[in-house]
Each structure stands twice: as C-alpha cells, then as structure tokens.
Amino acid sequence: MDLVKTGNGVRQAAAELSAREVPFHEIPVIDFGPMLGNDPVAKQTVADALREAATKVGFFYIKNHGVPEEIIKAMFDAGPAFFALSLDEKMKVHVKTSTNNSGYTPLLEENVNPQAKGDLHEAYDIAAELPPDDPALAEGKGLYGVNIWPEGMPGFRKAMLAYHFEVLKLGRRLFGAFALALGQAEDFFEPMITKPTCAQRIIYYPSQDGAIDEELIGIGAHSDYECFTILAQHEVAALQVLNTAGEWIAAPPIPGTYVINIGDQMARWSNDIFKSTLHRAINTTGRARYSAPFFLGTNYDTVIDVLPGCVSAEHPRKYEPVIAGDYVQSRFDATYGYRQTES
Numbered sequence: 001m002d003l004v005k006t007g008n009g010v011r012q013a014a015a016e017l018s019a020r021e022v023p024f025h026e027i028p029v030i031d032f033g034p035m036l037g038n039d040p041v042a043k044q045t046v047a048d049a050l051r052e053a054a055t056k057v058g059f060f061y062i063k064n065h066g067v068p069e070e071i072i073k074a075m076f077d078a079g080p081a082f083f084a085l086s087l088d089e090k091m092k093v094h095v096k097t098s099t100n101n102s103g104y105t106p107l108l109e110e111n112v113n114p115q116a117k118g119d120l121h122e123a124y125d126i127a128a129e130l131p132p133d134d135p136a137l138a139e140g141k142g143l144y145g146v147n148i149w150p151e152g153m154p155g156f157r158k159a160m161l162a163y164h165f166e167v168l169k170l171g172r173r174l175f176g177a178f179a180l181a182l183g184q185a186e187d188f189f190e191p192m193i194t195k196p197t198c199a200q201r202i203i204y205y206p207s208q209d210g211a212i213d214e215e216l217i218g219i220g221a222h223s224d225y226e227c228f229t230i231l232a233q234h235e236v237a238a239l240q241v242l243n244t245a246g247e248w249i250a251a252p253p254i255p256g257t258y259v260i261n262i263g264d265q266m267a268r269w270s271n272d273i274f275k276s277t278l279h280r281a282i283n284t285t286g287r288a289r290y291s292a293p294f295f296l297g298t299n300y301d302t303v304i305d306v307l308p309g310c311v312s313a314e315h316p317r318k319y320e321p322v323i324a325g326d327y328v329q330s331r332f333d334a335t336y337g338y339r340q341t342e343s
C-alpha cells in the first residue's frame, strides 16, 4: 500500500477517490493491537485497514487500543459530578475565563453549524497540559496555556489528567498508523508532535423528547478541525455519520472501543484522500448522554501542506499550506460566537 509519486500510486489514489463515492452503511472496526507491538508486518495490516476506512468512511472504531478501562471509567465517573453543579458554580470556570479554550461551555453557547440555532450540550474542555515552566506558556499562543479547573473538585482534575496522558499515548500511536497509511515511515509525524495541540472535552447531552427540530440538536452537522479525534462514548447512543448518499449512519457505542474520525487538518494533508466526514449527535434516549472527544493536532507551528504523494494531474492540489495552530484557533473562533463579538 503506497500512496506515492509512482504511476501506480496515483492510479490507486484516483481509484480510491471514485471508490469513496460509494456510500458506506457501516463503520468498520479495526483491531489496533498490533500498533502496540513491534511487528512491522502486523502494523502495516492495521495501517492498510485504516487507509481503507479513511478513504471510504472517514470514521472507524478501534479495539485493543491500550487505554486502561479503569482510566476511562474514572473520567466518565468524574465528569457528571461537574455537570451536576449549579450553573453559578459552573460559570466560575467558564471557557472565556481561560486563555487556552479550557473550562465550561453552557447549553447552546456553541454552534458548530451556522445554519442551526445552537448545540444542545454542555461541555468541559482542557487543552494540552504543560508544565508551569514551559516556554510556550509565555508565547501567548492560544492553544498553549494553563488549564483551568473547578475549585474543590480535585478528583475531577485527577481523572481528567490521568485520561489526558493515556489518550496522548494512543494518539501518538495513531499518528504512526496514519503515517504508514499515507505511505510514510511510522515516525513521519514525530517531529511535528513534540508538543501537540489538543482539546480534550467531556460533553453532557440532555435527552430531547418529542418532535426534533433539526436546527436544535445535541451537536449539529460538522467536521472536526484537527488531525483526528479519539472519541469515547459512555453507554448511550447519539452519534450519526453522513454518507455520500445523504443518509445518517448510526455510530453507537461499542464496549471496549474508541471511535476515531479524521479531522480537517488530516484531510488537508492528504488532499482529501482521507475524508473528514460530517457527523452530528442527537440524544433521544431519555437518558443523559456523556461522550469524551479528544481532538489531536500537531505542534502549533507545524505547517500543514498537502503531501506530494497525494497530488496528481487527476487530483490536483486542493489546499494551500496553513499553520496548524492558527488554523484550529480560527475554527474555534467561529464556533464560540462570543469570541467574535468581543474583540
């Protein structure tokens, strides 16, 4: 599997582009276990499956991901305790009070779909957790900053951070698998993820009853901004993924798995050979839903430019280079409407 400059590689890319127009009806499950080991042949098998999913669906589940179940459970136990606080308490750590998009976002304050009325969820975010003496903190770049935390909830902080560092390990392995899937060496992205930007959130979706207004749902149709997203779903189903026939395909929780989806940065890198697929969440289950996406990008200053192997006469360059951090920040600014009216 090689997405390179050779004639074969280009023909393969073109074939994949037309193949992905065939609408998917299910989201593949990939056994990620080999990426935790040292067998290059087994790793390439994972990368091949990833490539197939990335070109045709843009979403896949992974099992045997290596994140300890008790760390995931502790995060999902701690999150609801925060959302159960009074609104006054939660507003003390409003996301606007931080410099790095960390903190609380109340119901309807985000709007990922400009055609909609707002997203029916609450969320708590943290960004990259850096040591207090990290020089990046002094540079004032929005995505590197000091994470804020609710007062008097040390258990919440502890659980979120334990989760943070475990998922980062998985994220680094995923970068390796993506590199192999793009025909690069496994360590291709490593110099670009020495201080990766990221957003880790836990989201609370209240259940919606009765007739659903499609402009007022848990999270409106959107694509993610970073390289990829590592999504943990806690028990309750709500996520849907749009296929090329315009059908919403359910992506329910599967115990022991993560949902991985390609974000817009990876789509840019691959010149849209890897799809950043629209998705949304609607919770009509009658139960509270919690999910925890971890959006992982590269270092702030990495220039994201289309990989040469992803360009050909039939598939010309679609994107100009962007600075990774500036790109994500501009997308955040569009989502958090209040930021635009403020400055």
Ligand SMILES: O=C(O)CCC(=O)C(=O)O
Binding pocket: 203, 219, 224, 231, 233, 238, 239, 279, 280, 281, 291, 292, 293
């Ligand atoms: O909660 C989910 O299942 C999806 C969340 C999501 O798509 C997002 O936060 O970008």
Ligand SMILES: [Fe+2]
Binding pocket: 222, 223, 224, 279
């Ligand atoms: Fe998303």
